[in-house]
Amino acid sequence: MNTETGKTALITGASSGIGQELAKLFAQDGYNLVLVGRSDDKLDRLADVFKSNYGTQQITVISKNLSEEDAAQDVYNQIKAKGITINVLVNDAGVGLYGLFATDTDWEREKAMIHLNVLALTQMTKLFLYDMLARNEGKILNLASLLSITPTPLMAVYAGTKAYVYNFTQSLVNELKDTNVTITALLPNATDTDFFNKANAENTKITDELQDPVMVAQAGYDALMSGKSKAIPGGLKNKSYEVMAYLAPQETLASLMREKMSQKPEPEPEKEASVSVAWGIGFGIAVIAGIALTIGYKNTSDFQKARYRYKAKSAGNALSNTLSSVLDTVVNGVVDAYQNTKEKAEKLATKGVDIEEDVVA
Numbered sequence: 001m002n003t004e005t006g007k008t009a010l011i012t013g014a015s016s017g018i019g020q021e022l023a024k025l026f027a028q029d030g031y032n033l034v035l036v037g038r039s040d041d042k043l044d045r046l047a048d049v050f051k052s053n054y055g056t057q058q059i060t061v062i063s064k065n066l067s068e069e070d071a072a073q074d075v076y077n078q079i080k081a082k083g084i085t086i087n088v089l090v091n092d093a094g095v096g097l098y099g100l101f102a103t104d105t106d107w108e109r110e111k112a113m114i115h116l117n118v119l120a121l122t123q124m125t126k127l128f129l130y131d132m133l134a135r136n137e138g139k140i141l142n143l144a145s146l147l148s149i150t151p152t153p154l155m156a157v158y159a160g161t162k163a164y165v166y167n168f169t170q171s172l173v174n175e176l177k178d179t180n181v182t183i184t185a186l187l188p189n190a191t192d193t194d195f196f197n198k199a200n201a202e203n204t205k206i207t208d209e210l211q212d213p214v215m216v217a218q219a220g221y222d223a224l225m226s227g228k229s230k231a232i233p234g235g236l237k238n239k240s241y242e243v244m245a246y247l248a249p250q251e252t253l254a255s256l257m258r259e260k261m262s263q264k265p266e267p268e269p270e271k272e273a274s275v276s277v278a279w280g281i282g283f284g285i286a287v288i289a290g291i292a293l294t295i296g297y298k299n300t301s302d303f304q305k306a307r308y309r310y311k312a313k314s315a316g317n318a319l320s321n322t323l324s325s326v327l328d329t330v331v332n333g334v335v336d337a338y339q340n341t342k343e344k345a346e347k348l349a350t351k352g353v354d355i356e357e358d359v360v361a
């Protein structure tokens with residue numbers, strides 16, 4: 001496409017997920033890039049890919065932990081020193097944390113999260129917005145979340161940070177309305193990135209339905225480019241969440257979100273495996289007993305055959321009962337039942353017709 005050759009977009013959090021997809025869109029459109037994050041090795045590799053795939057002219061990688069004090073100021077200083085003008089700023093870098101606030105979550109992680117999601121984003125916006133206003137040109141995209149507009153038990157601090165991002169961004173939309181600088185908030189629903197793993201929330205029900213980060217990034221990019229105040233990717237369903245968030249009482253929303261943030265029911269693989277083992281063993285018992293009965297039946301007189309048929313029927317019932325009890329007791333009982341019946345069947349095979357009490361017992 002190369003519609004914006006010569007302009008530069010700065011993207012935080014471009015090393016993975018939504019940020020990486022956004023970076024790709026800028027590269028495809030001919031932007032030069034400044035990629036900021038902790039994983040400079042990943043960002044370097046990404047830079048190589050963009051250069052060879054899209055012919056990106058200039059890519060600057062700045063290795064920075066944005067949870068550290070004045071990290072944003074340091075990034076800004078480095079960019080100034082290199083003489084780069086930032087035409088588009090994307091504040092994507094962000095983390096979450098799962099757990100009950102009072103008892104589960106770690107304060108150091110929460111502090112770092114607030115620093116990254118709130119302080120760094122705010123300071124980056126302050127520093128680059130000032131220059132954009134001086135030129136009366138520029139665009140900013142801030143990563144909020146659908147959780148920005150709902151209380152979210154079990155991710156209380158994260159949702160709080162995203163509520164801040166959304167509110168802050170909408171306030172600036174108003175402050176900037178008479179300028180050529182625009183600011184946009186992106187509010188994705190749960191998206192298929194590494195976010196939930198890193199937040200220890202990978203087994204929550206909310207992860208049952210994850211959106212495609214490519215779709216999310218494209219929706220954000222389009223809204224940013226057209227200067228919209230916000231974007232809620234994912235069609236009518238997600239937009240209806242927004243309507244509900246404004247209409248429903250906060251307590252109701254909190255209950256709804258508590259349910260969505262709760263853990264998925266544990267799968268029961270062991271039980272399922274045990275049941276199939278039980279069926280397998282039960283089948284084995286029937287086969288062994290069947291062989292034994294057949295051998296015994298062949299080697300006997302007519303009178304004994306009659307008795308044998310009666311006893312064999314009883315034995316079948318006993319085996320069937322054994323199988324039922326095997327299935328009931330699943331693990332422990334099955335091993336005992338198997339051993340007992342196997343011994344009896346082996347006895348039968350060696351003793352011929354002498355089956356009476358043994359098999360029925």
Ligand SMILES: NC(=O)c1ccc[n+]([C@@H]2O[C@H](COP(=O)([O-])OP(=O)(O)OC[C@H]3O[C@@H](n4cnc5c(N)ncnc54)[C@H](OP(=O)(O)O)[C@@H]3O)[C@@H](O)[C@H]2O)c1
Nearest residue numbers: 013015016017018038039065066093094145190191193195
């Ligand atoms: N996934 C979702 O369901 C979802 C929904 C709504 C909003 N969001 C928001 O979307 C944004 C992107 O998240 P994602 O889903 O794409 O998750 P992700 O794949 O985990 O990406 C997070 C990005 O943030 C960077 N980052 C994390 N800590 C950093 C730090 N201290 N300093 C600098 N960079 C840091 C990471 O890079 P390094 O670790 O390499 O530094 C990574 O590039 C976040 O703001 C998140 O809150 C996500």
